Amino acid sequence: MIGRLPLDEQLGFFIDTLSRNETLLEVLDRTTAMNPPSWYLTAGCLFQTVWNVVTGIPPAEGIKDYDVFYFDDRDLSWEAEDQVIRAAAATFAGLPAEVEIRNEARVHLWYEQKFGVPCAPYTSTEAAIDSFAATTCCLGVRLEPDGRWRVYAPHGLSDVFGLVVRPNPVLAPRAVYEAKTERRRQQWPELTVLEWPVAT
Numbered sequence: 678m679i680g681r682l683p684l685d686e687q688l689g690f691f692i693d694t695l696s697r698n699e700t701l702l703e704v705l706d707r708t709t710a711m712n713p714p715s716w717y718l719t720a721g722c723l724f725q726t727v728w729n730v731v732t733g734i735p736p737a738e739g740i741k742d743y744d745v746f747y748f749d750d751r752d753l754s755w756e757a758e759d760q761v762i763r764a765a766a767a768t769f770a771g772l773p774a775e776v777e778i779r780n781e782a783r784v785h786l787w788y789e790q791k792f793g794v795p796c797a798p799y800t801s802t803e804a805a806i807d808s809f810a811a812t813t814c815c816l817g818v819r820l821e822p823d824g825r826w827r828v829y830a831p832h833g834l835s836d837v838f839g840l841v842v843r844p845n846p847v848l849a850p851r852a853v854y855e856a857k858t859e860r861r862r863q864q865w866p867e868l869t870v871l872e873w874p875v876a877t
Contacts, residue, residue: 679834679838680837687835687838688834690838691727691830692828694736695726695818697730697736701723701736707768708819711764713749715749715802716819717745717747717819717827717829718744718745718817719746721740722742722743722744723816725739725740728837728868731840741775742777743772744777745765745779746779746805746817747761748782753783753786758783761780762778781802781804782799784799785799794849794850796808803829807847810848810849811842811844811845812832812836812844813836814845815830815845816830832845840867841869841871842868843871844871854873858870
């Protein structure tokens with residue numbers, strides 16, 4: 678039960694587990710070379726790699742995309758972000774999965790139109806990661822210039838290793854949480870999915 682180990686030991690297992698996913702390591706290496714400001718590889722590709730390993734599935738199985746978040750509030754135009762996206766397309770060419778890179782400083786400009794609720798401007802990449810619909814998704818990793826792993830996990834790692842999906846009702850609506858968890862249940866039936874809290 679890795680989720681019951683001290684946090685420093687969980688962190689070691691987390692890095693070791695992610696390191697089994699060769700595509701993930703390649704995305705980290707290429708993003709490190711690209712070095713967008715305040716970047717993290719985040720969300721699905723991280724916890725899905727752990728879930729795959731914990732349930733005996735090949736580490737990269739079923740992971741359709743790898744999300745890279747960065748934060749640059751110097752220019753909030755679409756043109757500036759699109760320039761980074763185009764550069765990333767060349768950087769990540771040839772990988773067996775899609776890599777999506779997005780400037781989290783711009784999310785408030787389109788979030789309400791897509792999800793139906795307003796989003797205040799984020800102040801950092803970490804703030805963006807904090808707002809995922811499930812706490813299990815609130816993860817980010819990157820490689821520092823010296824090769825050291827930097828891990829952002831505001832809710833810890835116990836649920837990730839324990840296959841628990843816990844709602845995080847700070848921004849995303851309930852429907853987003855339920856739709857995503859239903860898809861994940863189909864791929865990992867071992868998951869324990871907690872219900873969205875009901876206002877009293």
